[in-house]
Amino acid sequence: MTQEDVIPRLKKLMTERLRLAPERTDSLEPDSLLLKDGLGLDSLDCIELLLGIEDEFELEFNEEQESWMESFTSLATLSQLVLYTKGELE
Amino acid sequence: MSPLRSRYAARDVVVTAMGVISPYGQGCDAYWEGLSTGRCALGPLTLFPTDGFPSNVGGQVDADTVRSLGSAVRSRANRFVIAAAEEAIHHAGLAPETLRDAAISIGGAGGGMLEAEAWYAPYYHGRENPRLRGALRTMLPASQTEALAVRFRIEGPRETPILACSSSAAAIATITDWIASGRVDVGLAGGVDSLTRICFMGFNALKLLDKRPCRPFSQDRQGMSISEGAAVLVLESHAHAAARGARIRACVAGSGIASDAFHPIAPPANAEGAVRAMQEALTRADLTPREMGYVNAHGTGTIQNDRSEAVALEQVFGAGNVLVSSTKSLIGHTMGAAGAMEAVATLLALEAGVLPPTANLDVPDPEVPFDCIAHTPRSNAVACAMSNSFGFGGQNVSLIFRHPCTFE
Amino acid sequence: MTTSPPPAAVITGIGHIGPLGSGGRDVITAFVHANTTAIGPLAEFPTHRSTRRLGALIPASALEPTEEARRWSRIGHMAVTACRHAVADAGITESNTLHRFGLVIGSEYGDLQSTEAFDAGFLRRGPRGLSAFLFPNTVMNATAGTVSIALEIKGPMLTLNQPGVAGELAVARAIALLEAGRAPAVVACGVDALFPILYEALGLLNVPSPRGGGEEACTPFDQRHNGPVMGEGATAVILETPEHAQARSAAILAHVRSAHWGGLPARPYRYPSLAQLHHRLLDRTLNAAAVPADAIDVAYLSGSGDPDQDTIELALMAGIFGTDRPYITSVTHLVGEHGSLGALRVAAAAMTASSGVMPILDYLRTPIRHDLRFATQPLPATPATVLVHGVARGGVQAALVVGPAT
Numbered sequence: 001m002t003q004e005d006v007i008p009r010l011k012k013l014m015t016e017r018l019r020l021a022p023e024r025t026d027s028l029e030p031d032s033l034l035l036k037d038g039l040g041l042d043s044l045d046c047i048e049l050l051l052g053i054e055d056e057f058e059l060e061f062n063e064e065q066e067s068w069m070e071s072f073t074s075l076a077t078l079s080q081l082v083l084y085t086k087g088e089l090e
Numbered sequence: 091m092s093p094l095r096s097r098y099a100a101r102d103v104v105v106t107a108m109g110v111i112s113p114y115g116q117g118c119d120a121y122w123e124g125l126s127t128g129r130c131a132l133g134p135l136t137l138f139p140t141d142g143f144p145s146n147v148g149g150q151v152d153a154d155t156v157r158s159l160g161s162a163v164r165s166r167a168n169r170f171v172i173a174a175a176e177e178a179i180h181h182a183g184l185a186p187e188t189l190r191d192a193a194i195s196i197g198g199a200g201g202g203m204l205e206a207e208a209w210y211a212p213y214y215h216g217r218e219n220p221r222l223r224g225a226l227r228t229m230l231p232a233s234q235t236e237a238l239a240v241r242f243r244i245e246g247p248r249e250t251p252i253l254a255c256s257s258s259a260a261a262i263a264t265i266t267d268w269i270a271s272g273r274v275d276v277g278l279a280g281g282v283d284s285l286t287r288i289c290f291m292g293f294n295a296l297k298l299l300d301k302r303p304c305r306p307f308s309q310d311r312q313g314m315s316i317s318e319g320a321a322v323l324v325l326e327s328h329a330h331a332a333a334r335g336a337r338i339r340a341c342v343a344g345s346g347i348a349s350d351a352f353h354p355i356a357p358p359a360n361a362e363g364a365v366r367a368m369q370e371a372l373t374r375a376d377l378t379p380r381e382m383g384y385v386n387a388h389g390t391g392t393i394q395n396d397r398s399e400a401v402a403l404e405q406v407f408g409a410g411n412v413l414v415s416s417t418k419s420l421i422g423h424t425m426g427a428a429g430a431m432e433a434v435a436t437l438l439a440l441e442a443g444v445l446p447p448t449a450n451l452d453v454p455d456p457e458v459p460f461d462c463i464a465h466t467p468r469s470n471a472v473a474c475a476m477s478n479s480f481g482f483g484g485q486n487v488s489l490i491f492r493h494p495c496t497f498e
Numbered sequence: 499m500t501t502s503p504p505p506a507a508v509i510t511g512i513g514h515i516g517p518l519g520s521g522g523r524d525v526i527t528a529f530v531h532a533n534t535t536a537i538g539p540l541a542e543f544p545t546h547r548s549t550r551r552l553g554a555l556i557p558a559s560a561l562e563p564t565e566e567a568r569r570w571s572r573i574g575h576m577a578v579t580a581c582r583h584a585v586a587d588a589g590i591t592e593s594n595t596l597h598r599f600g601l602v603i604g605s606e607y608g609d610l611q612s613t614e615a616f617d618a619g620f621l622r623r624g625p626r627g628l629s630a631f632l633f634p635n636t637v638m639n640a641t642a643g644t645v646s647i648a649l650e651i652k653g654p655m656l657t658l659n660q661p662g663v664a665g666e667l668a669v670a671r672a673i674a675l676l677e678a679g680r681a682p683a684v685v686a687c688g689v690d691a692l693f694p695i696l697y698e699a700l701g702l703l704n705v706p707s708p709r710g711g712g713e714e715a716c717t718p719f720d721q722r723h724n725g726p727v728m729g730e731g732a733t734a735v736i737l738e739t740p741e742h743a744q745a746r747s748a749a750i751l752a753h754v755r756s757a758h759w760g761g762l763p764a765r766p767y768r769y770p771s772l773a774q775l776h777h778r779l780l781d782r783t784l785n786a787a788a789v790p791a792d793a794i795d796v797a798y799l800s801g802s803g804d805p806d807q808d809t810i811e812l813a814l815m816a817g818i819f820g821t822d823r824p825y826i827t828s829v830t831h832l833v834g835e836h837g838s839l840g841a842l843r844v845a846a847a848a849m850t851a852s853s854g855v856m857p858i859l860d861y862l863r864t865p866i867r868h869d870l871r872f873a874t875q876p877l878p879a880t881p882a883t884v885l886v887h888g889v890a891r892g893g894v895q896a897a898l899v900v901g902p903a904t
Contacts, residue, residue: 017629019568043356044569047296047630055626061297142625199637201659207617214621218702226699227767230606231638232659236766236892245761245778248894249671252608252638252657260656267678288613291620292633347654347680349601351646354569354634363652482634483643485655 001088003030006079009056017052018045030076038074046072053078059085094381094473094496100329103266103342105491107324108434109177109280111170113149113317113421116158117177122438124420125446128467131421132303132315137285145299149317149422150285165202165228168237170320170427171282175238182324182336184276186243193277194248195264196235196322197257198426202228203286231426234282238322246274252426254481255388257281258321259429262489263345265325275330280322283425289316296355304391304423305450306416307400307462314390317422321430323437340437341492343474344375350484356394357480361402364478367486368406371476375490379407382490383472384445386436387462388480389416390423399480400458409459413470416462419449429479433489436477440493443471502788505753507673507737508903511588512751512845515561515579516731516833517554522587523751526842527849529832533858537716537727537834543694548701552714554729554834555692566648571609571635573691573732574644580732581645581685588736589748593650600653600681601646604668604688606661606837608638611693641689653681662800662807662890663759664688665733665840670757670896672737682742688841689732692834697728707803716831718801719808719872721864726802729834733841735848750903752848755787757898764893769806772813779895780818780887787899794824794899795882796850796873798843800889801828802835811889812867819870824885827857827873840888840896847884847900854879 011025018041028034034041041049046069054060059082061068071081098104110117113131114124124131131149140146151170159169179189205225212219227233232250239248247268251260258281265277283289293299293316300313331338348370350363357364372379385407388399403414417435418424424431439445444467451464473496477489513522517536518529536554545551561575570578581601590596612635619627634640639657646655654675660667665688672684700706707725708714716727743750760779762770784791797819799811815826829842850856854877862872881902889895 017631019563021565042353044354044630044634050297051295051626051628051630055623203613210614210617211621214618220702223702226703230659230661232606232661232892233766236894239761239893240764240766243763245763245893247759248761249667250659252659253655254637254639257639264656264674267674267680271674271677273674287620288617288633288636291625291628292616292636294625295628295630295633347656349646349652349655351650351652353647354640354643366652481639482637483639484646485639485643 001083003076003079006082007075010075010078013049013052013056017048028075031074034072034074041072053082057082057086095498097498098328100327101270101272102328103269103325104328104331105323105339105342105437106326106331106336107178107182108437109174110321110431110434111151111174112319112431113151115152116155116173118438125435126442126444126467128447128449128465130303130449138287143294145294145301147301147303148315151318163237164224165205166284167198167202167282168228168234170284171196171234172237172241174280174320175278175322178322178324179242188276189242189244191246191274192244193246193265193268193274194235194238194244195251195261195279196238197251197261197281197429198231198234198283199252199254199257200283200286200289200425201231202233203288204284207287238278253485254483255425255428256479256481256485256487257426257429259479259487259489260347262323262430262433263347263487266342266345269325269327276326278322279325280430281427282320283318283427285316285318289425298392300391303450304419306389306391306419306448307396307455307458308451309453309455311391311393311396313392315422317424319424319427319431321427321434323430338494340440340494343377343490343492344371346370346488348486352484355482357398361398363484363486364399364402364480365405367488371488371490377474377490382412382474382476384475385412385414386432386475386477387414387416388478389418391418397457404459413445414460414462415446415448417446420446429487433477436475436491440472440475440491443469445470504740505755506757507676507754508740508743508750509735509752509754509848510738510743510748510750511584511736512848513580513583513587514731514733514842514845515556515576517556517729518833520560520579522583523849526845527855530846530849530855530857533860535832548698550701550706550714552727553692553697556730569631570644571612573609573689574641576691576732577603577641577645577687577689578648580734581649581687584685584734584736585649596649597652598681599651600672600675600684601642601651601655602668602672602684602686603642603657604660604664604838605638606664606690607696608659609635609640610696611691612636614695651685660894661837661892663840663888663894663896664838666844666886666888666896666898667759668841669735669844670759670898673754673757676737676739683738685734686737687732687734688838690730690836690838692728692730700728716803716834717861718803718828718830719812719865720862721866723803723805723808726804726835728836730836731833731842733845735841735844752851753901753903755789755899755901756783758783759894759896762893762895767891769810769891770893772810775810775814777817780814780897783897783899789883789899791818792820792823793883794885796856797824797826797885797887798847799826799828799887801830803830807889808866812870816867816869821869823871825871825873827859829857831859831861832857843886844898847886850882850884851900851902852881854882
């Protein structure tokens with residue numbers, strides 16, 4: 001699994017779980033900012049998306065929020081979190 | 091004890107009795123015994139299956155206590171609130187005709203949802219059980235208030251305020267307002283929540299539950315611990331209480347209610363709504379922060395709440411200028427009942443001259459610049475104390491109580 | 499000449515969203531004048547699991563999804579819409595005017611739709627089926643939170659759960675906030691939504707028409723009455739102290755002369771029996787308003803079509819009023835019943851107080867009492883003094899006197 005595999009699935013999750021318009025998620029680049037300086041996702045959005053990621057990729061995140069919130073900066077950092085947690089990265 | 095002395099005004103609001111159901115058991119005596127010895131009542135929940143969820147730790151009223159409350163009343167929440175009200179009314183010694191015109195405000199978030207969940211599961215799977223349908227009649231939080239009105243034949247103005255974790259603190263502020271304005275002379279104010287599967291699942295889904303008993307104000311805190319219980323206070327105008335020779339436990343000196351209008355669950359970093367609620371309470375009580383000897387904090391143990399609350403307390407009191415502790419560290423977060431249960435804890439502390447501790451506080455957070463009374467109760471006869479509730483959705487309520495010795 | 503006491507509060511704006519429209523006083527006045535019903539066979543959701551077919555819903559086009567509403571529940575969207583209409587109707591254009599306002603929301607069922615969806619997610623897929631978005635909505639104050647964020651209301655915020663009279667109670671409770679000096683103005687909103695699980699559950703509990711046979715219909719106060727027909731909606735009323743309204747040069751729509759609530763003795767989930775009725779609350783409300791019973795021109799009653807409720811409410815009216823007045827009316831036949839419909843009754847009463855417009859009970863064939871006067875003809879277009887009264891299952895009773903702005 002690579003970032004190119006993960007990112008489209010993340011975009012689909014953002015449309016479905018965060019109720020974002022498909023045009024908005026489709027237009028996101030890997031480095032587009034997702035949090036308050038960019039798309040504007042807040043902590044509740046991130047939790048919802050995290051639940052979706054756990055479900056979609058069969059993962060479990062039990063560490064405190066502050067350790068995984070930073071990964072929501074962009075689709076690129078988010079896909080790194082997924083790949084790392086799945087053991088696909090060094 | 092402070093030199094504060096003033097005279098009661100006829101419409102000052104006083105507390106004349108209290109009743110509690112808590113994870114320590116039934117009654118104020120059991121409640122104070124647990125609080126004043128700093129005994130943490132949190133542990134694995136057994137009321138419903140918890141498999142598959144990250145955290146299963148919380149507070150639960152023990153099965154023997156629940157059984158002793160009888161099964162005449164359908165919902166667990168209604169059993170709790172009736173028992174708490176019975177204790178309070180018994181100790182207040184109110185005549186039936188006085189009760190008839192009393193007001194009631196009982197806050198709560200979940201109502202009889204525990205029993206409604208049990209109806210819904212088979213319904214969802216297409217096998218509705220008509221014998222469980224009665225749960226729908228006690229599902230709404232309003233049924234708690236109705237249960238008290240029916241049991242005690244009360245016909246005064248009543249309401250069921252829902253402000254998430256601040257519900258029953260708002261109930262106390264409400265009854266105080268209605269007495270002060272002359273709408274009523276007497277009121278029952280309190281709250282109740284029973285554990286529900288939805289509450290347990292939801293806080294797990296939000297990743298807000300500690301896997302261990304919660305550790306408010308700790309550097310390594312990881313979240314809250316859900317819990318359940320009920321508390322009811324009898325409030326009266328001073329004139330009414332004095333005329334019937336009632337024992338005055340404390341004066342509700344002031345209260346503040348303010349909204350953040352910020353986010354569905356997160357508090358703003360500047361804690362602006364919490365600050366306004368505390369400042370309004372102080373203004374209405376005609377007291378300064380210096381005159382406050384103790385703050386019973388909202389203190390849930392989540393990273394965000396405790397940080398935001400510390401900011402608010404520092405803004406109002408200045409760093410280190412008041413003793414603080416979290417009852418939730420001992421009994422967990424009792425949701426809609428928390429405001430009233432923690433008000434009772436504050437009142438019992440005022441009476442006894444002993445401040446309950448913050449349990450599990452092994453490594454205090456250096457960003458919380460207050461003595462949070464770690465582990466061991468503290469003997470300290472304070473004259474005035476504040477109890478805060480800062481609920482989901484930016485609902486902030488602050489209550490201030492004065493010891494009777496501060497009145498002539 | 500005796501001087502009237504000052505009003506408990508002044509109404510400066512009203513707003514509504516419901517099956518008959520969405521807007522401020524013009525919309526409400528228009529559908530009251532038109533007097534046509536929105537009740538009909540439900541098409542928006544399946545009713546095959548229910549034994550009933552009729553209802554009244556807000557059309558989907560009236561609640562368009564927007565970026566701002568992305569995380570709102572449907573009931574939250576309804577409440578924001580009604581509150582925004584009321585704020586505009588009150589001539590408030592600066593958002594920071596609302597920073598000191600209070601907010602009171604009254605609802606019977608709140609956002610049970612979200613609660614059900616949340617629980618259903620778990621029943622379907624276990625812990626993986628849970629939604630973090632839905633969970634905050636399982637506590638009833640989430641709607642108030644949504645409104646306060648959208649409108650930047652930062653004063654005291656209360657949500658009151660109350661069957662039957664949640665709307666009247668929200669208004670009365672808002673006035674108590676003004677009385678206590680907690681805020682100089684309050685947005686009071688009654689809101690309840692209709693959704694499949696609620697519709698089905700009410701059917702299982704045998705609440706709606708037709709109970710005990712007869713035709714499924716909304717016929718309050720008529721001998722054919724056999725239960726309510728369910729609807730939904732949100733109505734908001736802006737209440738201010740006279741001083742605050744004057745300071746911002748607000749145009750006053752009507753005065754609330756007094757507002758009281760309490761409980762009649764009743765068994766749980768039941769209406770009081772005739773033997774349990776008394777008039778203490780109504781007496782107190784009229785006395786506080788300094789309005790004698792024979793000065794009440796129009797009375798808006800709960801009028802849901804529940805036979806027990808209709809019977810006791812009319813008995814209360816007969817006990818207080820003579821045979822000459824008031825004209826008894828309601829709004830239920832227009833938009834269907836829900837627990838916070840009383841807020842629309844208050845808003846409509848404000849219009850009646852201001853200009854005499856009132857709903858006509860044109861469906862009424864044979865009233866269950868002949869010693870009362872019902873609104874079967876329009877009134878002259880002159881200001882009126884209006885009673886708004888409601889009584890709920892469990893006995894909670896609310897009464898308000900609404901009069902013209904003097």
